Structure formats: structure tokens, C-alpha cells
Amino acid sequence: MKVLIVDDEEMIRAVLREYVEFEGGSADEAQDGMEAVKLCRENDYDVVLMDVMMPRLDGFSAVKEIKKYKNIPVIMLSARGEEYDKLFGFELGADDYVTKPFSPKEVMARIHAVTKRSAGERRVGDVVEYEGLKIDMVGRSVYVDGEKAELTPKEYELLFYFVRNEGIALTREKLLSDVWGYDFYGDDRTVDTHVKMLRGNLKSYRKFIVTLRGLGYKFEA
Amino acid sequence: MKVLIVDDEEMIRAVLREYVEFEGGSADEAQDGMEAVKLCRENDYDVVLMDVMMPRLDGFSAVKEIKKYKNIPVIMLSARGEEYDKLFGFELGADDYVTKPFSPKEVMARIHAVTKRSAGERRVGDVVEYEGLKIDMVGRSVYVDGEKAELTPKEYELLFYFVRNEGIALTREKLLSDVWGYDFYGDDRTVDTHVKMLRGNLKSYRKFIVTLRGLGYKFEA
DNA sequence: TTGCAATATCACAAAATTTTCAAAAAAATA
DNA sequence: TATTTTTTTGAAAATTTTGTGATATTGCAA
Numbered sequence: 001m002k003v004l005i006v007d008d009e010e011m012i013r014a015v016l017r018e019y020v021e022f023e024g025g026s027a028d029e030a031q032d033g034m035e036a037v038k039l040c041r042e043n044d045y046d047v048v049l050m051d052v053m054m055p056r057l058d059g060f061s062a063v064k065e066i067k068k069y070k071n072i073p074v075i076m077l078s079a080r081g082e083e084y085d086k087l088f089g090f091e092l093g094a095d096d097y098v099t100k101p102f103s104p105k106e107v108m109a110r111i112h113a114v115t116k117r118s119a120g121e122r123r124v125g126d127v128v129e130y131e132g133l134k135i136d137m138v139g140r141s142v143y144v145d146g147e148k149a150e151l152t153p154k155e156y157e158l159l160f161y162f163v164r165n166e167g168i169a170l171t172r173e174k175l176l177s178d179v180w181g182y183d184f185y186g187d188d189r190t191v192d193t194h195v196k197m198l199r200g201n202l203k204s205y206r207k208f209i210v211t212l213r214g215l216g217y218k219f220e221a
Numbered sequence: 222m223k224v225l226i227v228d229d230e231e232m233i234r235a236v237l238r239e240y241v242e243f244e245g246g247s248a249d250e251a252q253d254g255m256e257a258v259k260l261c262r263e264n265d266y267d268v269v270l271m272d273v274m275m276p277r278l279d280g281f282s283a284v285k286e287i288k289k290y291k292n293i294p295v296i297m298l299s300a301r302g303e304e305y306d307k308l309f310g311f312e313l314g315a316d317d318y319v320t321k322p323f324s325p326k327e328v329m330a331r332i333h334a335v336t337k338r339s340a341g342e343r344r345v346g347d348v349v350e351y352e353g354l355k356i357d358m359v360g361r362s363v364y365v366d367g368e369k370a371e372l373t374p375k376e377y378e379l380l381f382y383f384v385r386n387e388g389i390a391l392t393r394e395k396l397l398s399d400v401w402g403y404d405f406y407g408d409d410r411t412v413d414t415h416v417k418m419l420r421g422n423l424k425s426y427r428k429f430i431v432t433l434r435g436l437g438y439k440f441e442a
Numbered sequence: 443t444t445g446c447a448a449t450a451t452c453a454c455a456a457a458a459t460t461t462t463c464a465a466a467a468a469a470a471t472a
Numbered sequence: 473t474a475t476t477t478t479t480t481t482g483a484a485a486a487t488t489t490t491g492t493g494a495t496a497t498t499g500c501a502a
Binding site: 443444445446447448449450451452453454455456457458459460461462463464465466467468469470471472 | 473474475476477478479480481482483484485486487488489490491492493494495496497498499500501502
């Protein structure tokens, strides 16, 4: 497995490289987006780990550039809570993201996930349709029977998260920690309210969001 | 939740302990790495908060030592500016780090994050099938001859517990303590009622839940 | 700053679930 | 077979959980 690690902090690169090599992979390093683009043009990588905040060319722009000519899975580093929102604002093709601070163990798990993703699993960049419900995660738009649904940012995030975890039972805690952020300290029932609003906007397709009594919710088409 | 707080400053230990206990957890304290290693050998903690700079045995060495024989999540507490130290800690098996001065709220959030993370690593068997009985623990759904069975939360939990302990004789006491919780104060016969309901929902596959007279029940396929 | 939209909290009614309990049924025992 | 023990069952009471509307708070742009 060949990995490209893009981060301006040498220590982070070193730690990630160590983990990749420990598992028998090899890694190249780039200090910024410009270098990353250049290396990707010259080499074939199985996956790119890309920091967001970097000098010269930032992670978002680098991904955009790389994806123009090569379809390599990209995992973004950083993008916490609020930045998660921005992630969708850009027209990028990141396949996954990891919030800092991350444990290298977690990063490795994501690498394995994106490199051998099974056919049925969803990626951030997919456009999916369930009956008359069309969801475009890159364009950040949702259509209900052909009509554009105006969702709030949280509603988009929640829906996208549901879709990426189709068929999986999700507790309120899991939703709060993954959609709101691991440092969200608040009421469980906040989830309920947002589910209510989201369901309202999905009109007849509210049925896809199933209540799992005593547990939480699940997206099921 | 049981936490081990390792720091040579008594003030810091006290503050952290207060927050842990406020949230219903309990905390032990160690003044240095040596003490921490000793306590970890003797007790089971859910998470360790470990300072880096300490007399006798520093935080890194302590983590290294502890991780040799126990896989406990460790959060490093490091002073600002110790950039190198943070990452070195990661390499040695720290699961997260917090820079001083930290807000107790932040520390608590990280505690929740790492404890959830290690708990989530346990793989719940994906989908199992016994003849026409299909059980999907991840999706929290059960199918009887292709038709979805609508179970109540306790019925799901009970069934999943049975399946995870296939072929093992389970007393009512054991079931109550594991499925209902060790703090359940109530009638033994409650189990019977739930077994009845569950059997009813499993239709012809009720046969898998075997009554062990004078003992309890067993799931046997 | 104000005003506005988005987000979060809360309380309560409605709905669903869990528990209790006692009678009936079944199994074991003598 | 009669007796005892244990399990099954049904039904009501008690409890928990969810959906929703009202309200408070936050964040942000003008």
C-alpha cells in the first residue's frame, strides 16, 4: 500500500508514516498542497492523507486539483465540527475525513476503509436517489419529487450522515458525537428536534428515517 | 466510569477528580509514573489521564510500561509548547492529548471520546441466520421467514444477548444482570414475560429459545 | 448594535414499553 | 394419581420514551 502524507507539520507526517510502515505500507511526504499535486501527477498512490490548513496551497484546493486527473481516495485531516460544514461548501472529492486531534489508530482504520470499500458503501461525493428523494452531497442539495428542499446546515449534515450510514442503527449519542462533534455537551433530545425538522422537509420521504425506540434512529430505504 | 489521574500537582488532580465525580465517575490519583504503573497493574480503569512532566517516572515511560500489559485508553496532559512531546506520546500509545492550560470541560469531552472509541472496537457480529431467522445486530432488525419482526427494545436486547451466548445456559439472574443491568431491582419472572413476548415474535423459531427447567433459558440453533 | 435565521432546550401529551402479579398449564416427584 | 414445583400466559398498572410546539439562546450579517 502506497500512501501520500500531506501536512506541514513534520511530526505529524513522521507519526503517520511510522504507522503506515508498521503495517507494511510505504509513504511519501509532501509539505503542502503544491508538492502534493506534483507528487500525485508523478506517482500512483492508493490513498492520500491531506491536511486542510497548509501554506502555499491548502488541502481543499489541492484535492480539487488532484481529482481533476486522478481518482485517488483522499482522507482529509482536520475539519472539526464547524469546519465540517465548510468541507461541503467546497466542491471537493474527499472520501473521508478525520478530526484533529486524531489517534493514528483511527487514521489507519479509515485508510483501510477507503482503500477496500465495498460496492454498496457510500462516499461523500456520491449522488444517491431513493424513490423521489435525490441527495447530492457534493452539490449539497436535496430534491423531494424534483423540487429543491431548503434544508438548514444541520439538516444537511444530519441527512448526509444518515445516508452514509444507511441501514445502521444510530444512537443519539453516536449522532451527537459524529454530526455535532465529540465535544458537544448538551441535550440528547436536540437530535429529536432536528430529526423532526428534517422529516418535515423530506415530506413523504420522512419514512426513510426510522425511529428505533429505546435506541435512536436509522436511515432505511 | 473509573479514571486514573496522574499528575504531580495536587491542584490539577483535585480539579479533574471533581469533574469526573460530578459526572458520576470515580477517580484514583497517582503522583508520578511509578505509582501510576503500580495502580494500573492492580486495578482496571476505563481511562488514564497522564501528565508528561513528573518526577521519578515520566508520563511517556509510564504509558509505555502500562500498555505492555493492559490496553487502557490514555490521554496525555502536556504543557503548552511541548509540540514534540505530544506526538511522541502518540507513538507510544497515547490515544489523545490535551495541552495545558486545559478546560475541564474539554478534558471530559476527550474522556468520553476515547472511552467510546475503545468500546466501539468490539465487533458486533454482522448478520447471522438460523434457518429462516435472520438477525442483523448492526441494523437492529430481525426477519422471520423474510418478514420483518417488530420487536421492542428489550426484546432486541434479549435476543441479541441470547445469540451472543448461543449454546450457553443462562440463569434468570444472569440475564437480569447482563441484559437489564446489575442494578435492576425487580422480579425474576420479568424475564419469563419477555421471553414469552420474544418467542411470540419469533413465530416458528421460538424453538431456538429453550427452557431449562429449574435453571433458566438457552439459545440453541 | 439590531434583526433574523438557525439551533438548542424544555415540558407535556401521546404512544409504546416494561413490570408486576396471579391464575392456568405443564413438568417433575413421590 | 395426587402433590409439588416451575413455567407460561394474560391483563392491568406503572414507567419510559418519543413527537411536537413553545420558548430561549446563539451566531451572524447588515
